Amino acid sequence: MAGSLSLLRRLYLSLYNWVVFIGWFQVLYLAVKTLLESGHEEVYNAVERPLQFAQSAAFLEILHGLVGLVRSPITATLPQISSRLFLIWGILWSFPEVQSHVLVSSLVISWSITEIIRYSFYGMKESLGFSPSWLQWLRYSTFILLYPIGISSEVGLTYLALPHIKSSEKYCIRMPNTWNFSLEYFNVAVIAIAFYIPGSPHLYWYMLGQRKKVLAKSKAE
Amino acid sequence: MKVTVVTRSGKELFKGGLELSDSATVADLQEEIHKRSKKFYPSRQRLTLPVQPGSKEKAVVLTSKKSLKDYYSGNSNNLTVVFKDLGPQVEYRTLFFFENCAYYWSFAALMSYYVNHPLYTPVSDLQMKIGFGFGIINQIANFYCHILLRNLRSPDGSGGYQIPRGFLFNIVTCANYTTEIYQWLGFNIATQTVAGYLFAVVAASIMTNWALVKHRRLKKLFDGKDGRPKYPRRWVILPPFL
Numbered sequence: 363m364a365g366s367l368s369l370l371r372r373l374y375l376s377l378y379n380w381v382v383f384i385g386w387f388q389v390l391y392l393a394v395k396t397l398l399e400s401g402h403e404e405v406y407n408a409v410e411r412p413l414q415f416a417q418s419a420a421f422l423e424i425l426h427g428l429v430g431l432v433r434s435p436i437t438a439t440l441p442q443i444s445s446r447l448f449l450i451w452g453i454l455w456s457f458p459e460v461q462s463h464v465l466v467s468s469l470v471i472s473w474s475i476t477e478i479i480r481y482s483f484y485g486m487k488e489s490l491g492f493s494p495s496w497l498q499w500l501r502y503s504t505f506i507l508l509y510p511i512g513i514s515s516e517v518g519l520t521y522l523a524l525p526h527i528k529s530s531e532k533y534c535i536r537m538p539n540t541w542n543f544s545l546e547y548f549n550v551a552v553i554a555i556a557f558y559i560p561g562s563p564h565l566y567w568y569m570l571g572q573r574k575k576v577l578a579k580s581k582a583e
Numbered sequence: 584m585k586v587t588v589v590t591r592s593g594k595e596l597f598k599g600g601l602e603l604s605d606s607a608t609v610a611d612l613q614e615e616i617h618k619r620s621k622k623f624y625p626s627r628q629r630l631t632l633p634v635q636p637g638s639k640e641k642a643v644v645l646t647s648k649k650s651l652k653d654y655y656s657g658n659s660n661n662l663t664v665v666f667k668d669l670g671p672q673v674e675y676r677t678l679f680f681f682e683n684c685a686y687y688w689s690f691a692a693l694m695s696y697y698v699n700h701p702l703y704t705p706v707s708d709l710q711m712k713i714g715f716g717f718g719i720i721n722q723i724a725n726f727y728c729h730i731l732l733r734n735l736r737s738p739d740g741s742g743g744y745q746i747p748r749g750f751l752f753n754i755v756t757c758a759n760y761t762t763e764i765y766q767w768l769g770f771n772i773a774t775q776t777v778a779g780y781l782f783a784v785v786a787a788s789i790m791t792n793w794a795l796v797k798h799r800r801l802k803k804l805f806d807g808k809d810g811r812p813k814y815p816r817r818w819v820i821l822p823p824f825l
Binding site: 537538539540541542543544 | 700
């Protein structure tokens with residue numbers, strides 16, 4: 363019984379990782395193709411659906427961590443996924459005014475390269491039981507360049523959206539109401555930007571530490 | 584006796600070692616180290632017995648109350664201890680106080696912003712009275728729970744756990760948390776704000792966490808063996824859920 367459960371787990375996780383891998387591959391392909399053929403203003407329109415699909419599927423990863431299907435602590439995955447979903451739905455989808463900005467291209471390309479590497483890494487581990495050392499090297503090295511690019515794009519796009527957030531009053535809840543609650547979405551966006559100040563160096567530092575550990579281990583093997 | 588204090592890399596911290604009386608305690612040693620090096624106050628010192636290189640044993644940590652005699656095999660009048668600097672120490676109590684204050688004051692500010700807002704919409708008079716009435720009853724019950732808990736402490740302050748008894752403790756392990764949760768529920772029924780309910784949910788989950796730990800600890804301690812009483816079956820914090 364235990365054997366077939368762990369087999370089922372491997373099958374499910376393999377399927378999950380490879381499907382999302384294909385999603386992100388699609389995003390990268392469409393982004394680069396559109397960038398070269400039509401210019402950065404058209405990139406968002408081209409990638410919108412596969413991007414929303416691939417990133418929102420990551421929500422499942424929170425469940426995987428909660429039910430113990432994977433070992434990753436949700437304290438690490440939750441902030442990462444929240445910031446991604448905030449960007450995709452809370453900024454890009456909600457405020458079309460920023461969709462034509464060049465930062466969308468840098469955002470989408472840096473995210474998709476990172477995710478393609480990550481999901482194929484985990485996909486191989488689940489389906490083949492191991493992943494090749496060059497893929498592991500990529501996983502623990504490309505972040506050095508891609509994280510700063512991605513983070514700058516995230517903060518940049520949120521900052522560019524601020525005046526539109528303020529003037530549109532979208533997602534704002536005003537008093538009076540029976541539940542005595544109010545929400546100023548502008549403040550939410552500002553706080554989100556503020557989180558990047560301690561959050562980014564911490565995440566980067568953590569990944570550097572992981573890199574040292576993992577690559578030293580594989581060198582010893 | 585002579586005590587040689589070395590760092591973890593083997594270097595002697597005080598050339599020639601320290602001279603202490605044969606009946607000295609570890610606390611005396613820590614004081615002597617502090618005297619010789621002002622920076623290293625006792626709570627910053629971690630003193631262990633040296634471990635054989637290659638041995639997988641965990642180092643024996645010297646506890647301040649014990650006497651130094653307990654730690655050496657007694658063949659020479661010389662004891663070697665390994666010193667580690669734990670860095671500047673903040674008392675746990677201080678840190679806890681800070682975090683506690685920040686938590687309470689932040690939530691209080693958030694809740695009072697809405698309750699005192701010029702556009703605050705009050706609930707019906709009846710609902711307000713029911714809410715506050717229920718809240719006050721639980722507040723009084725909570726106070727009584729804390730009196731009972733305080734009386735559990737032995738008069739000489741020797742610490743150690745007792746099985747709480749009486750009043751709601753006969754049904755629930757952490758009746759004090761239970762009454763507090765219901766008290767906040769009453770407050771929220773009376774004031775009806777999202778912020779208030781949010782606070783109540785956060786407070787309830789923190790207290791539930793603590794209650795589970797306390798319950799587990801009491802059950803483990805009072806296992807019915809060696810003449811100890813067995814911990815009776817009780818709800819942890821919120822019957823019939825937990």
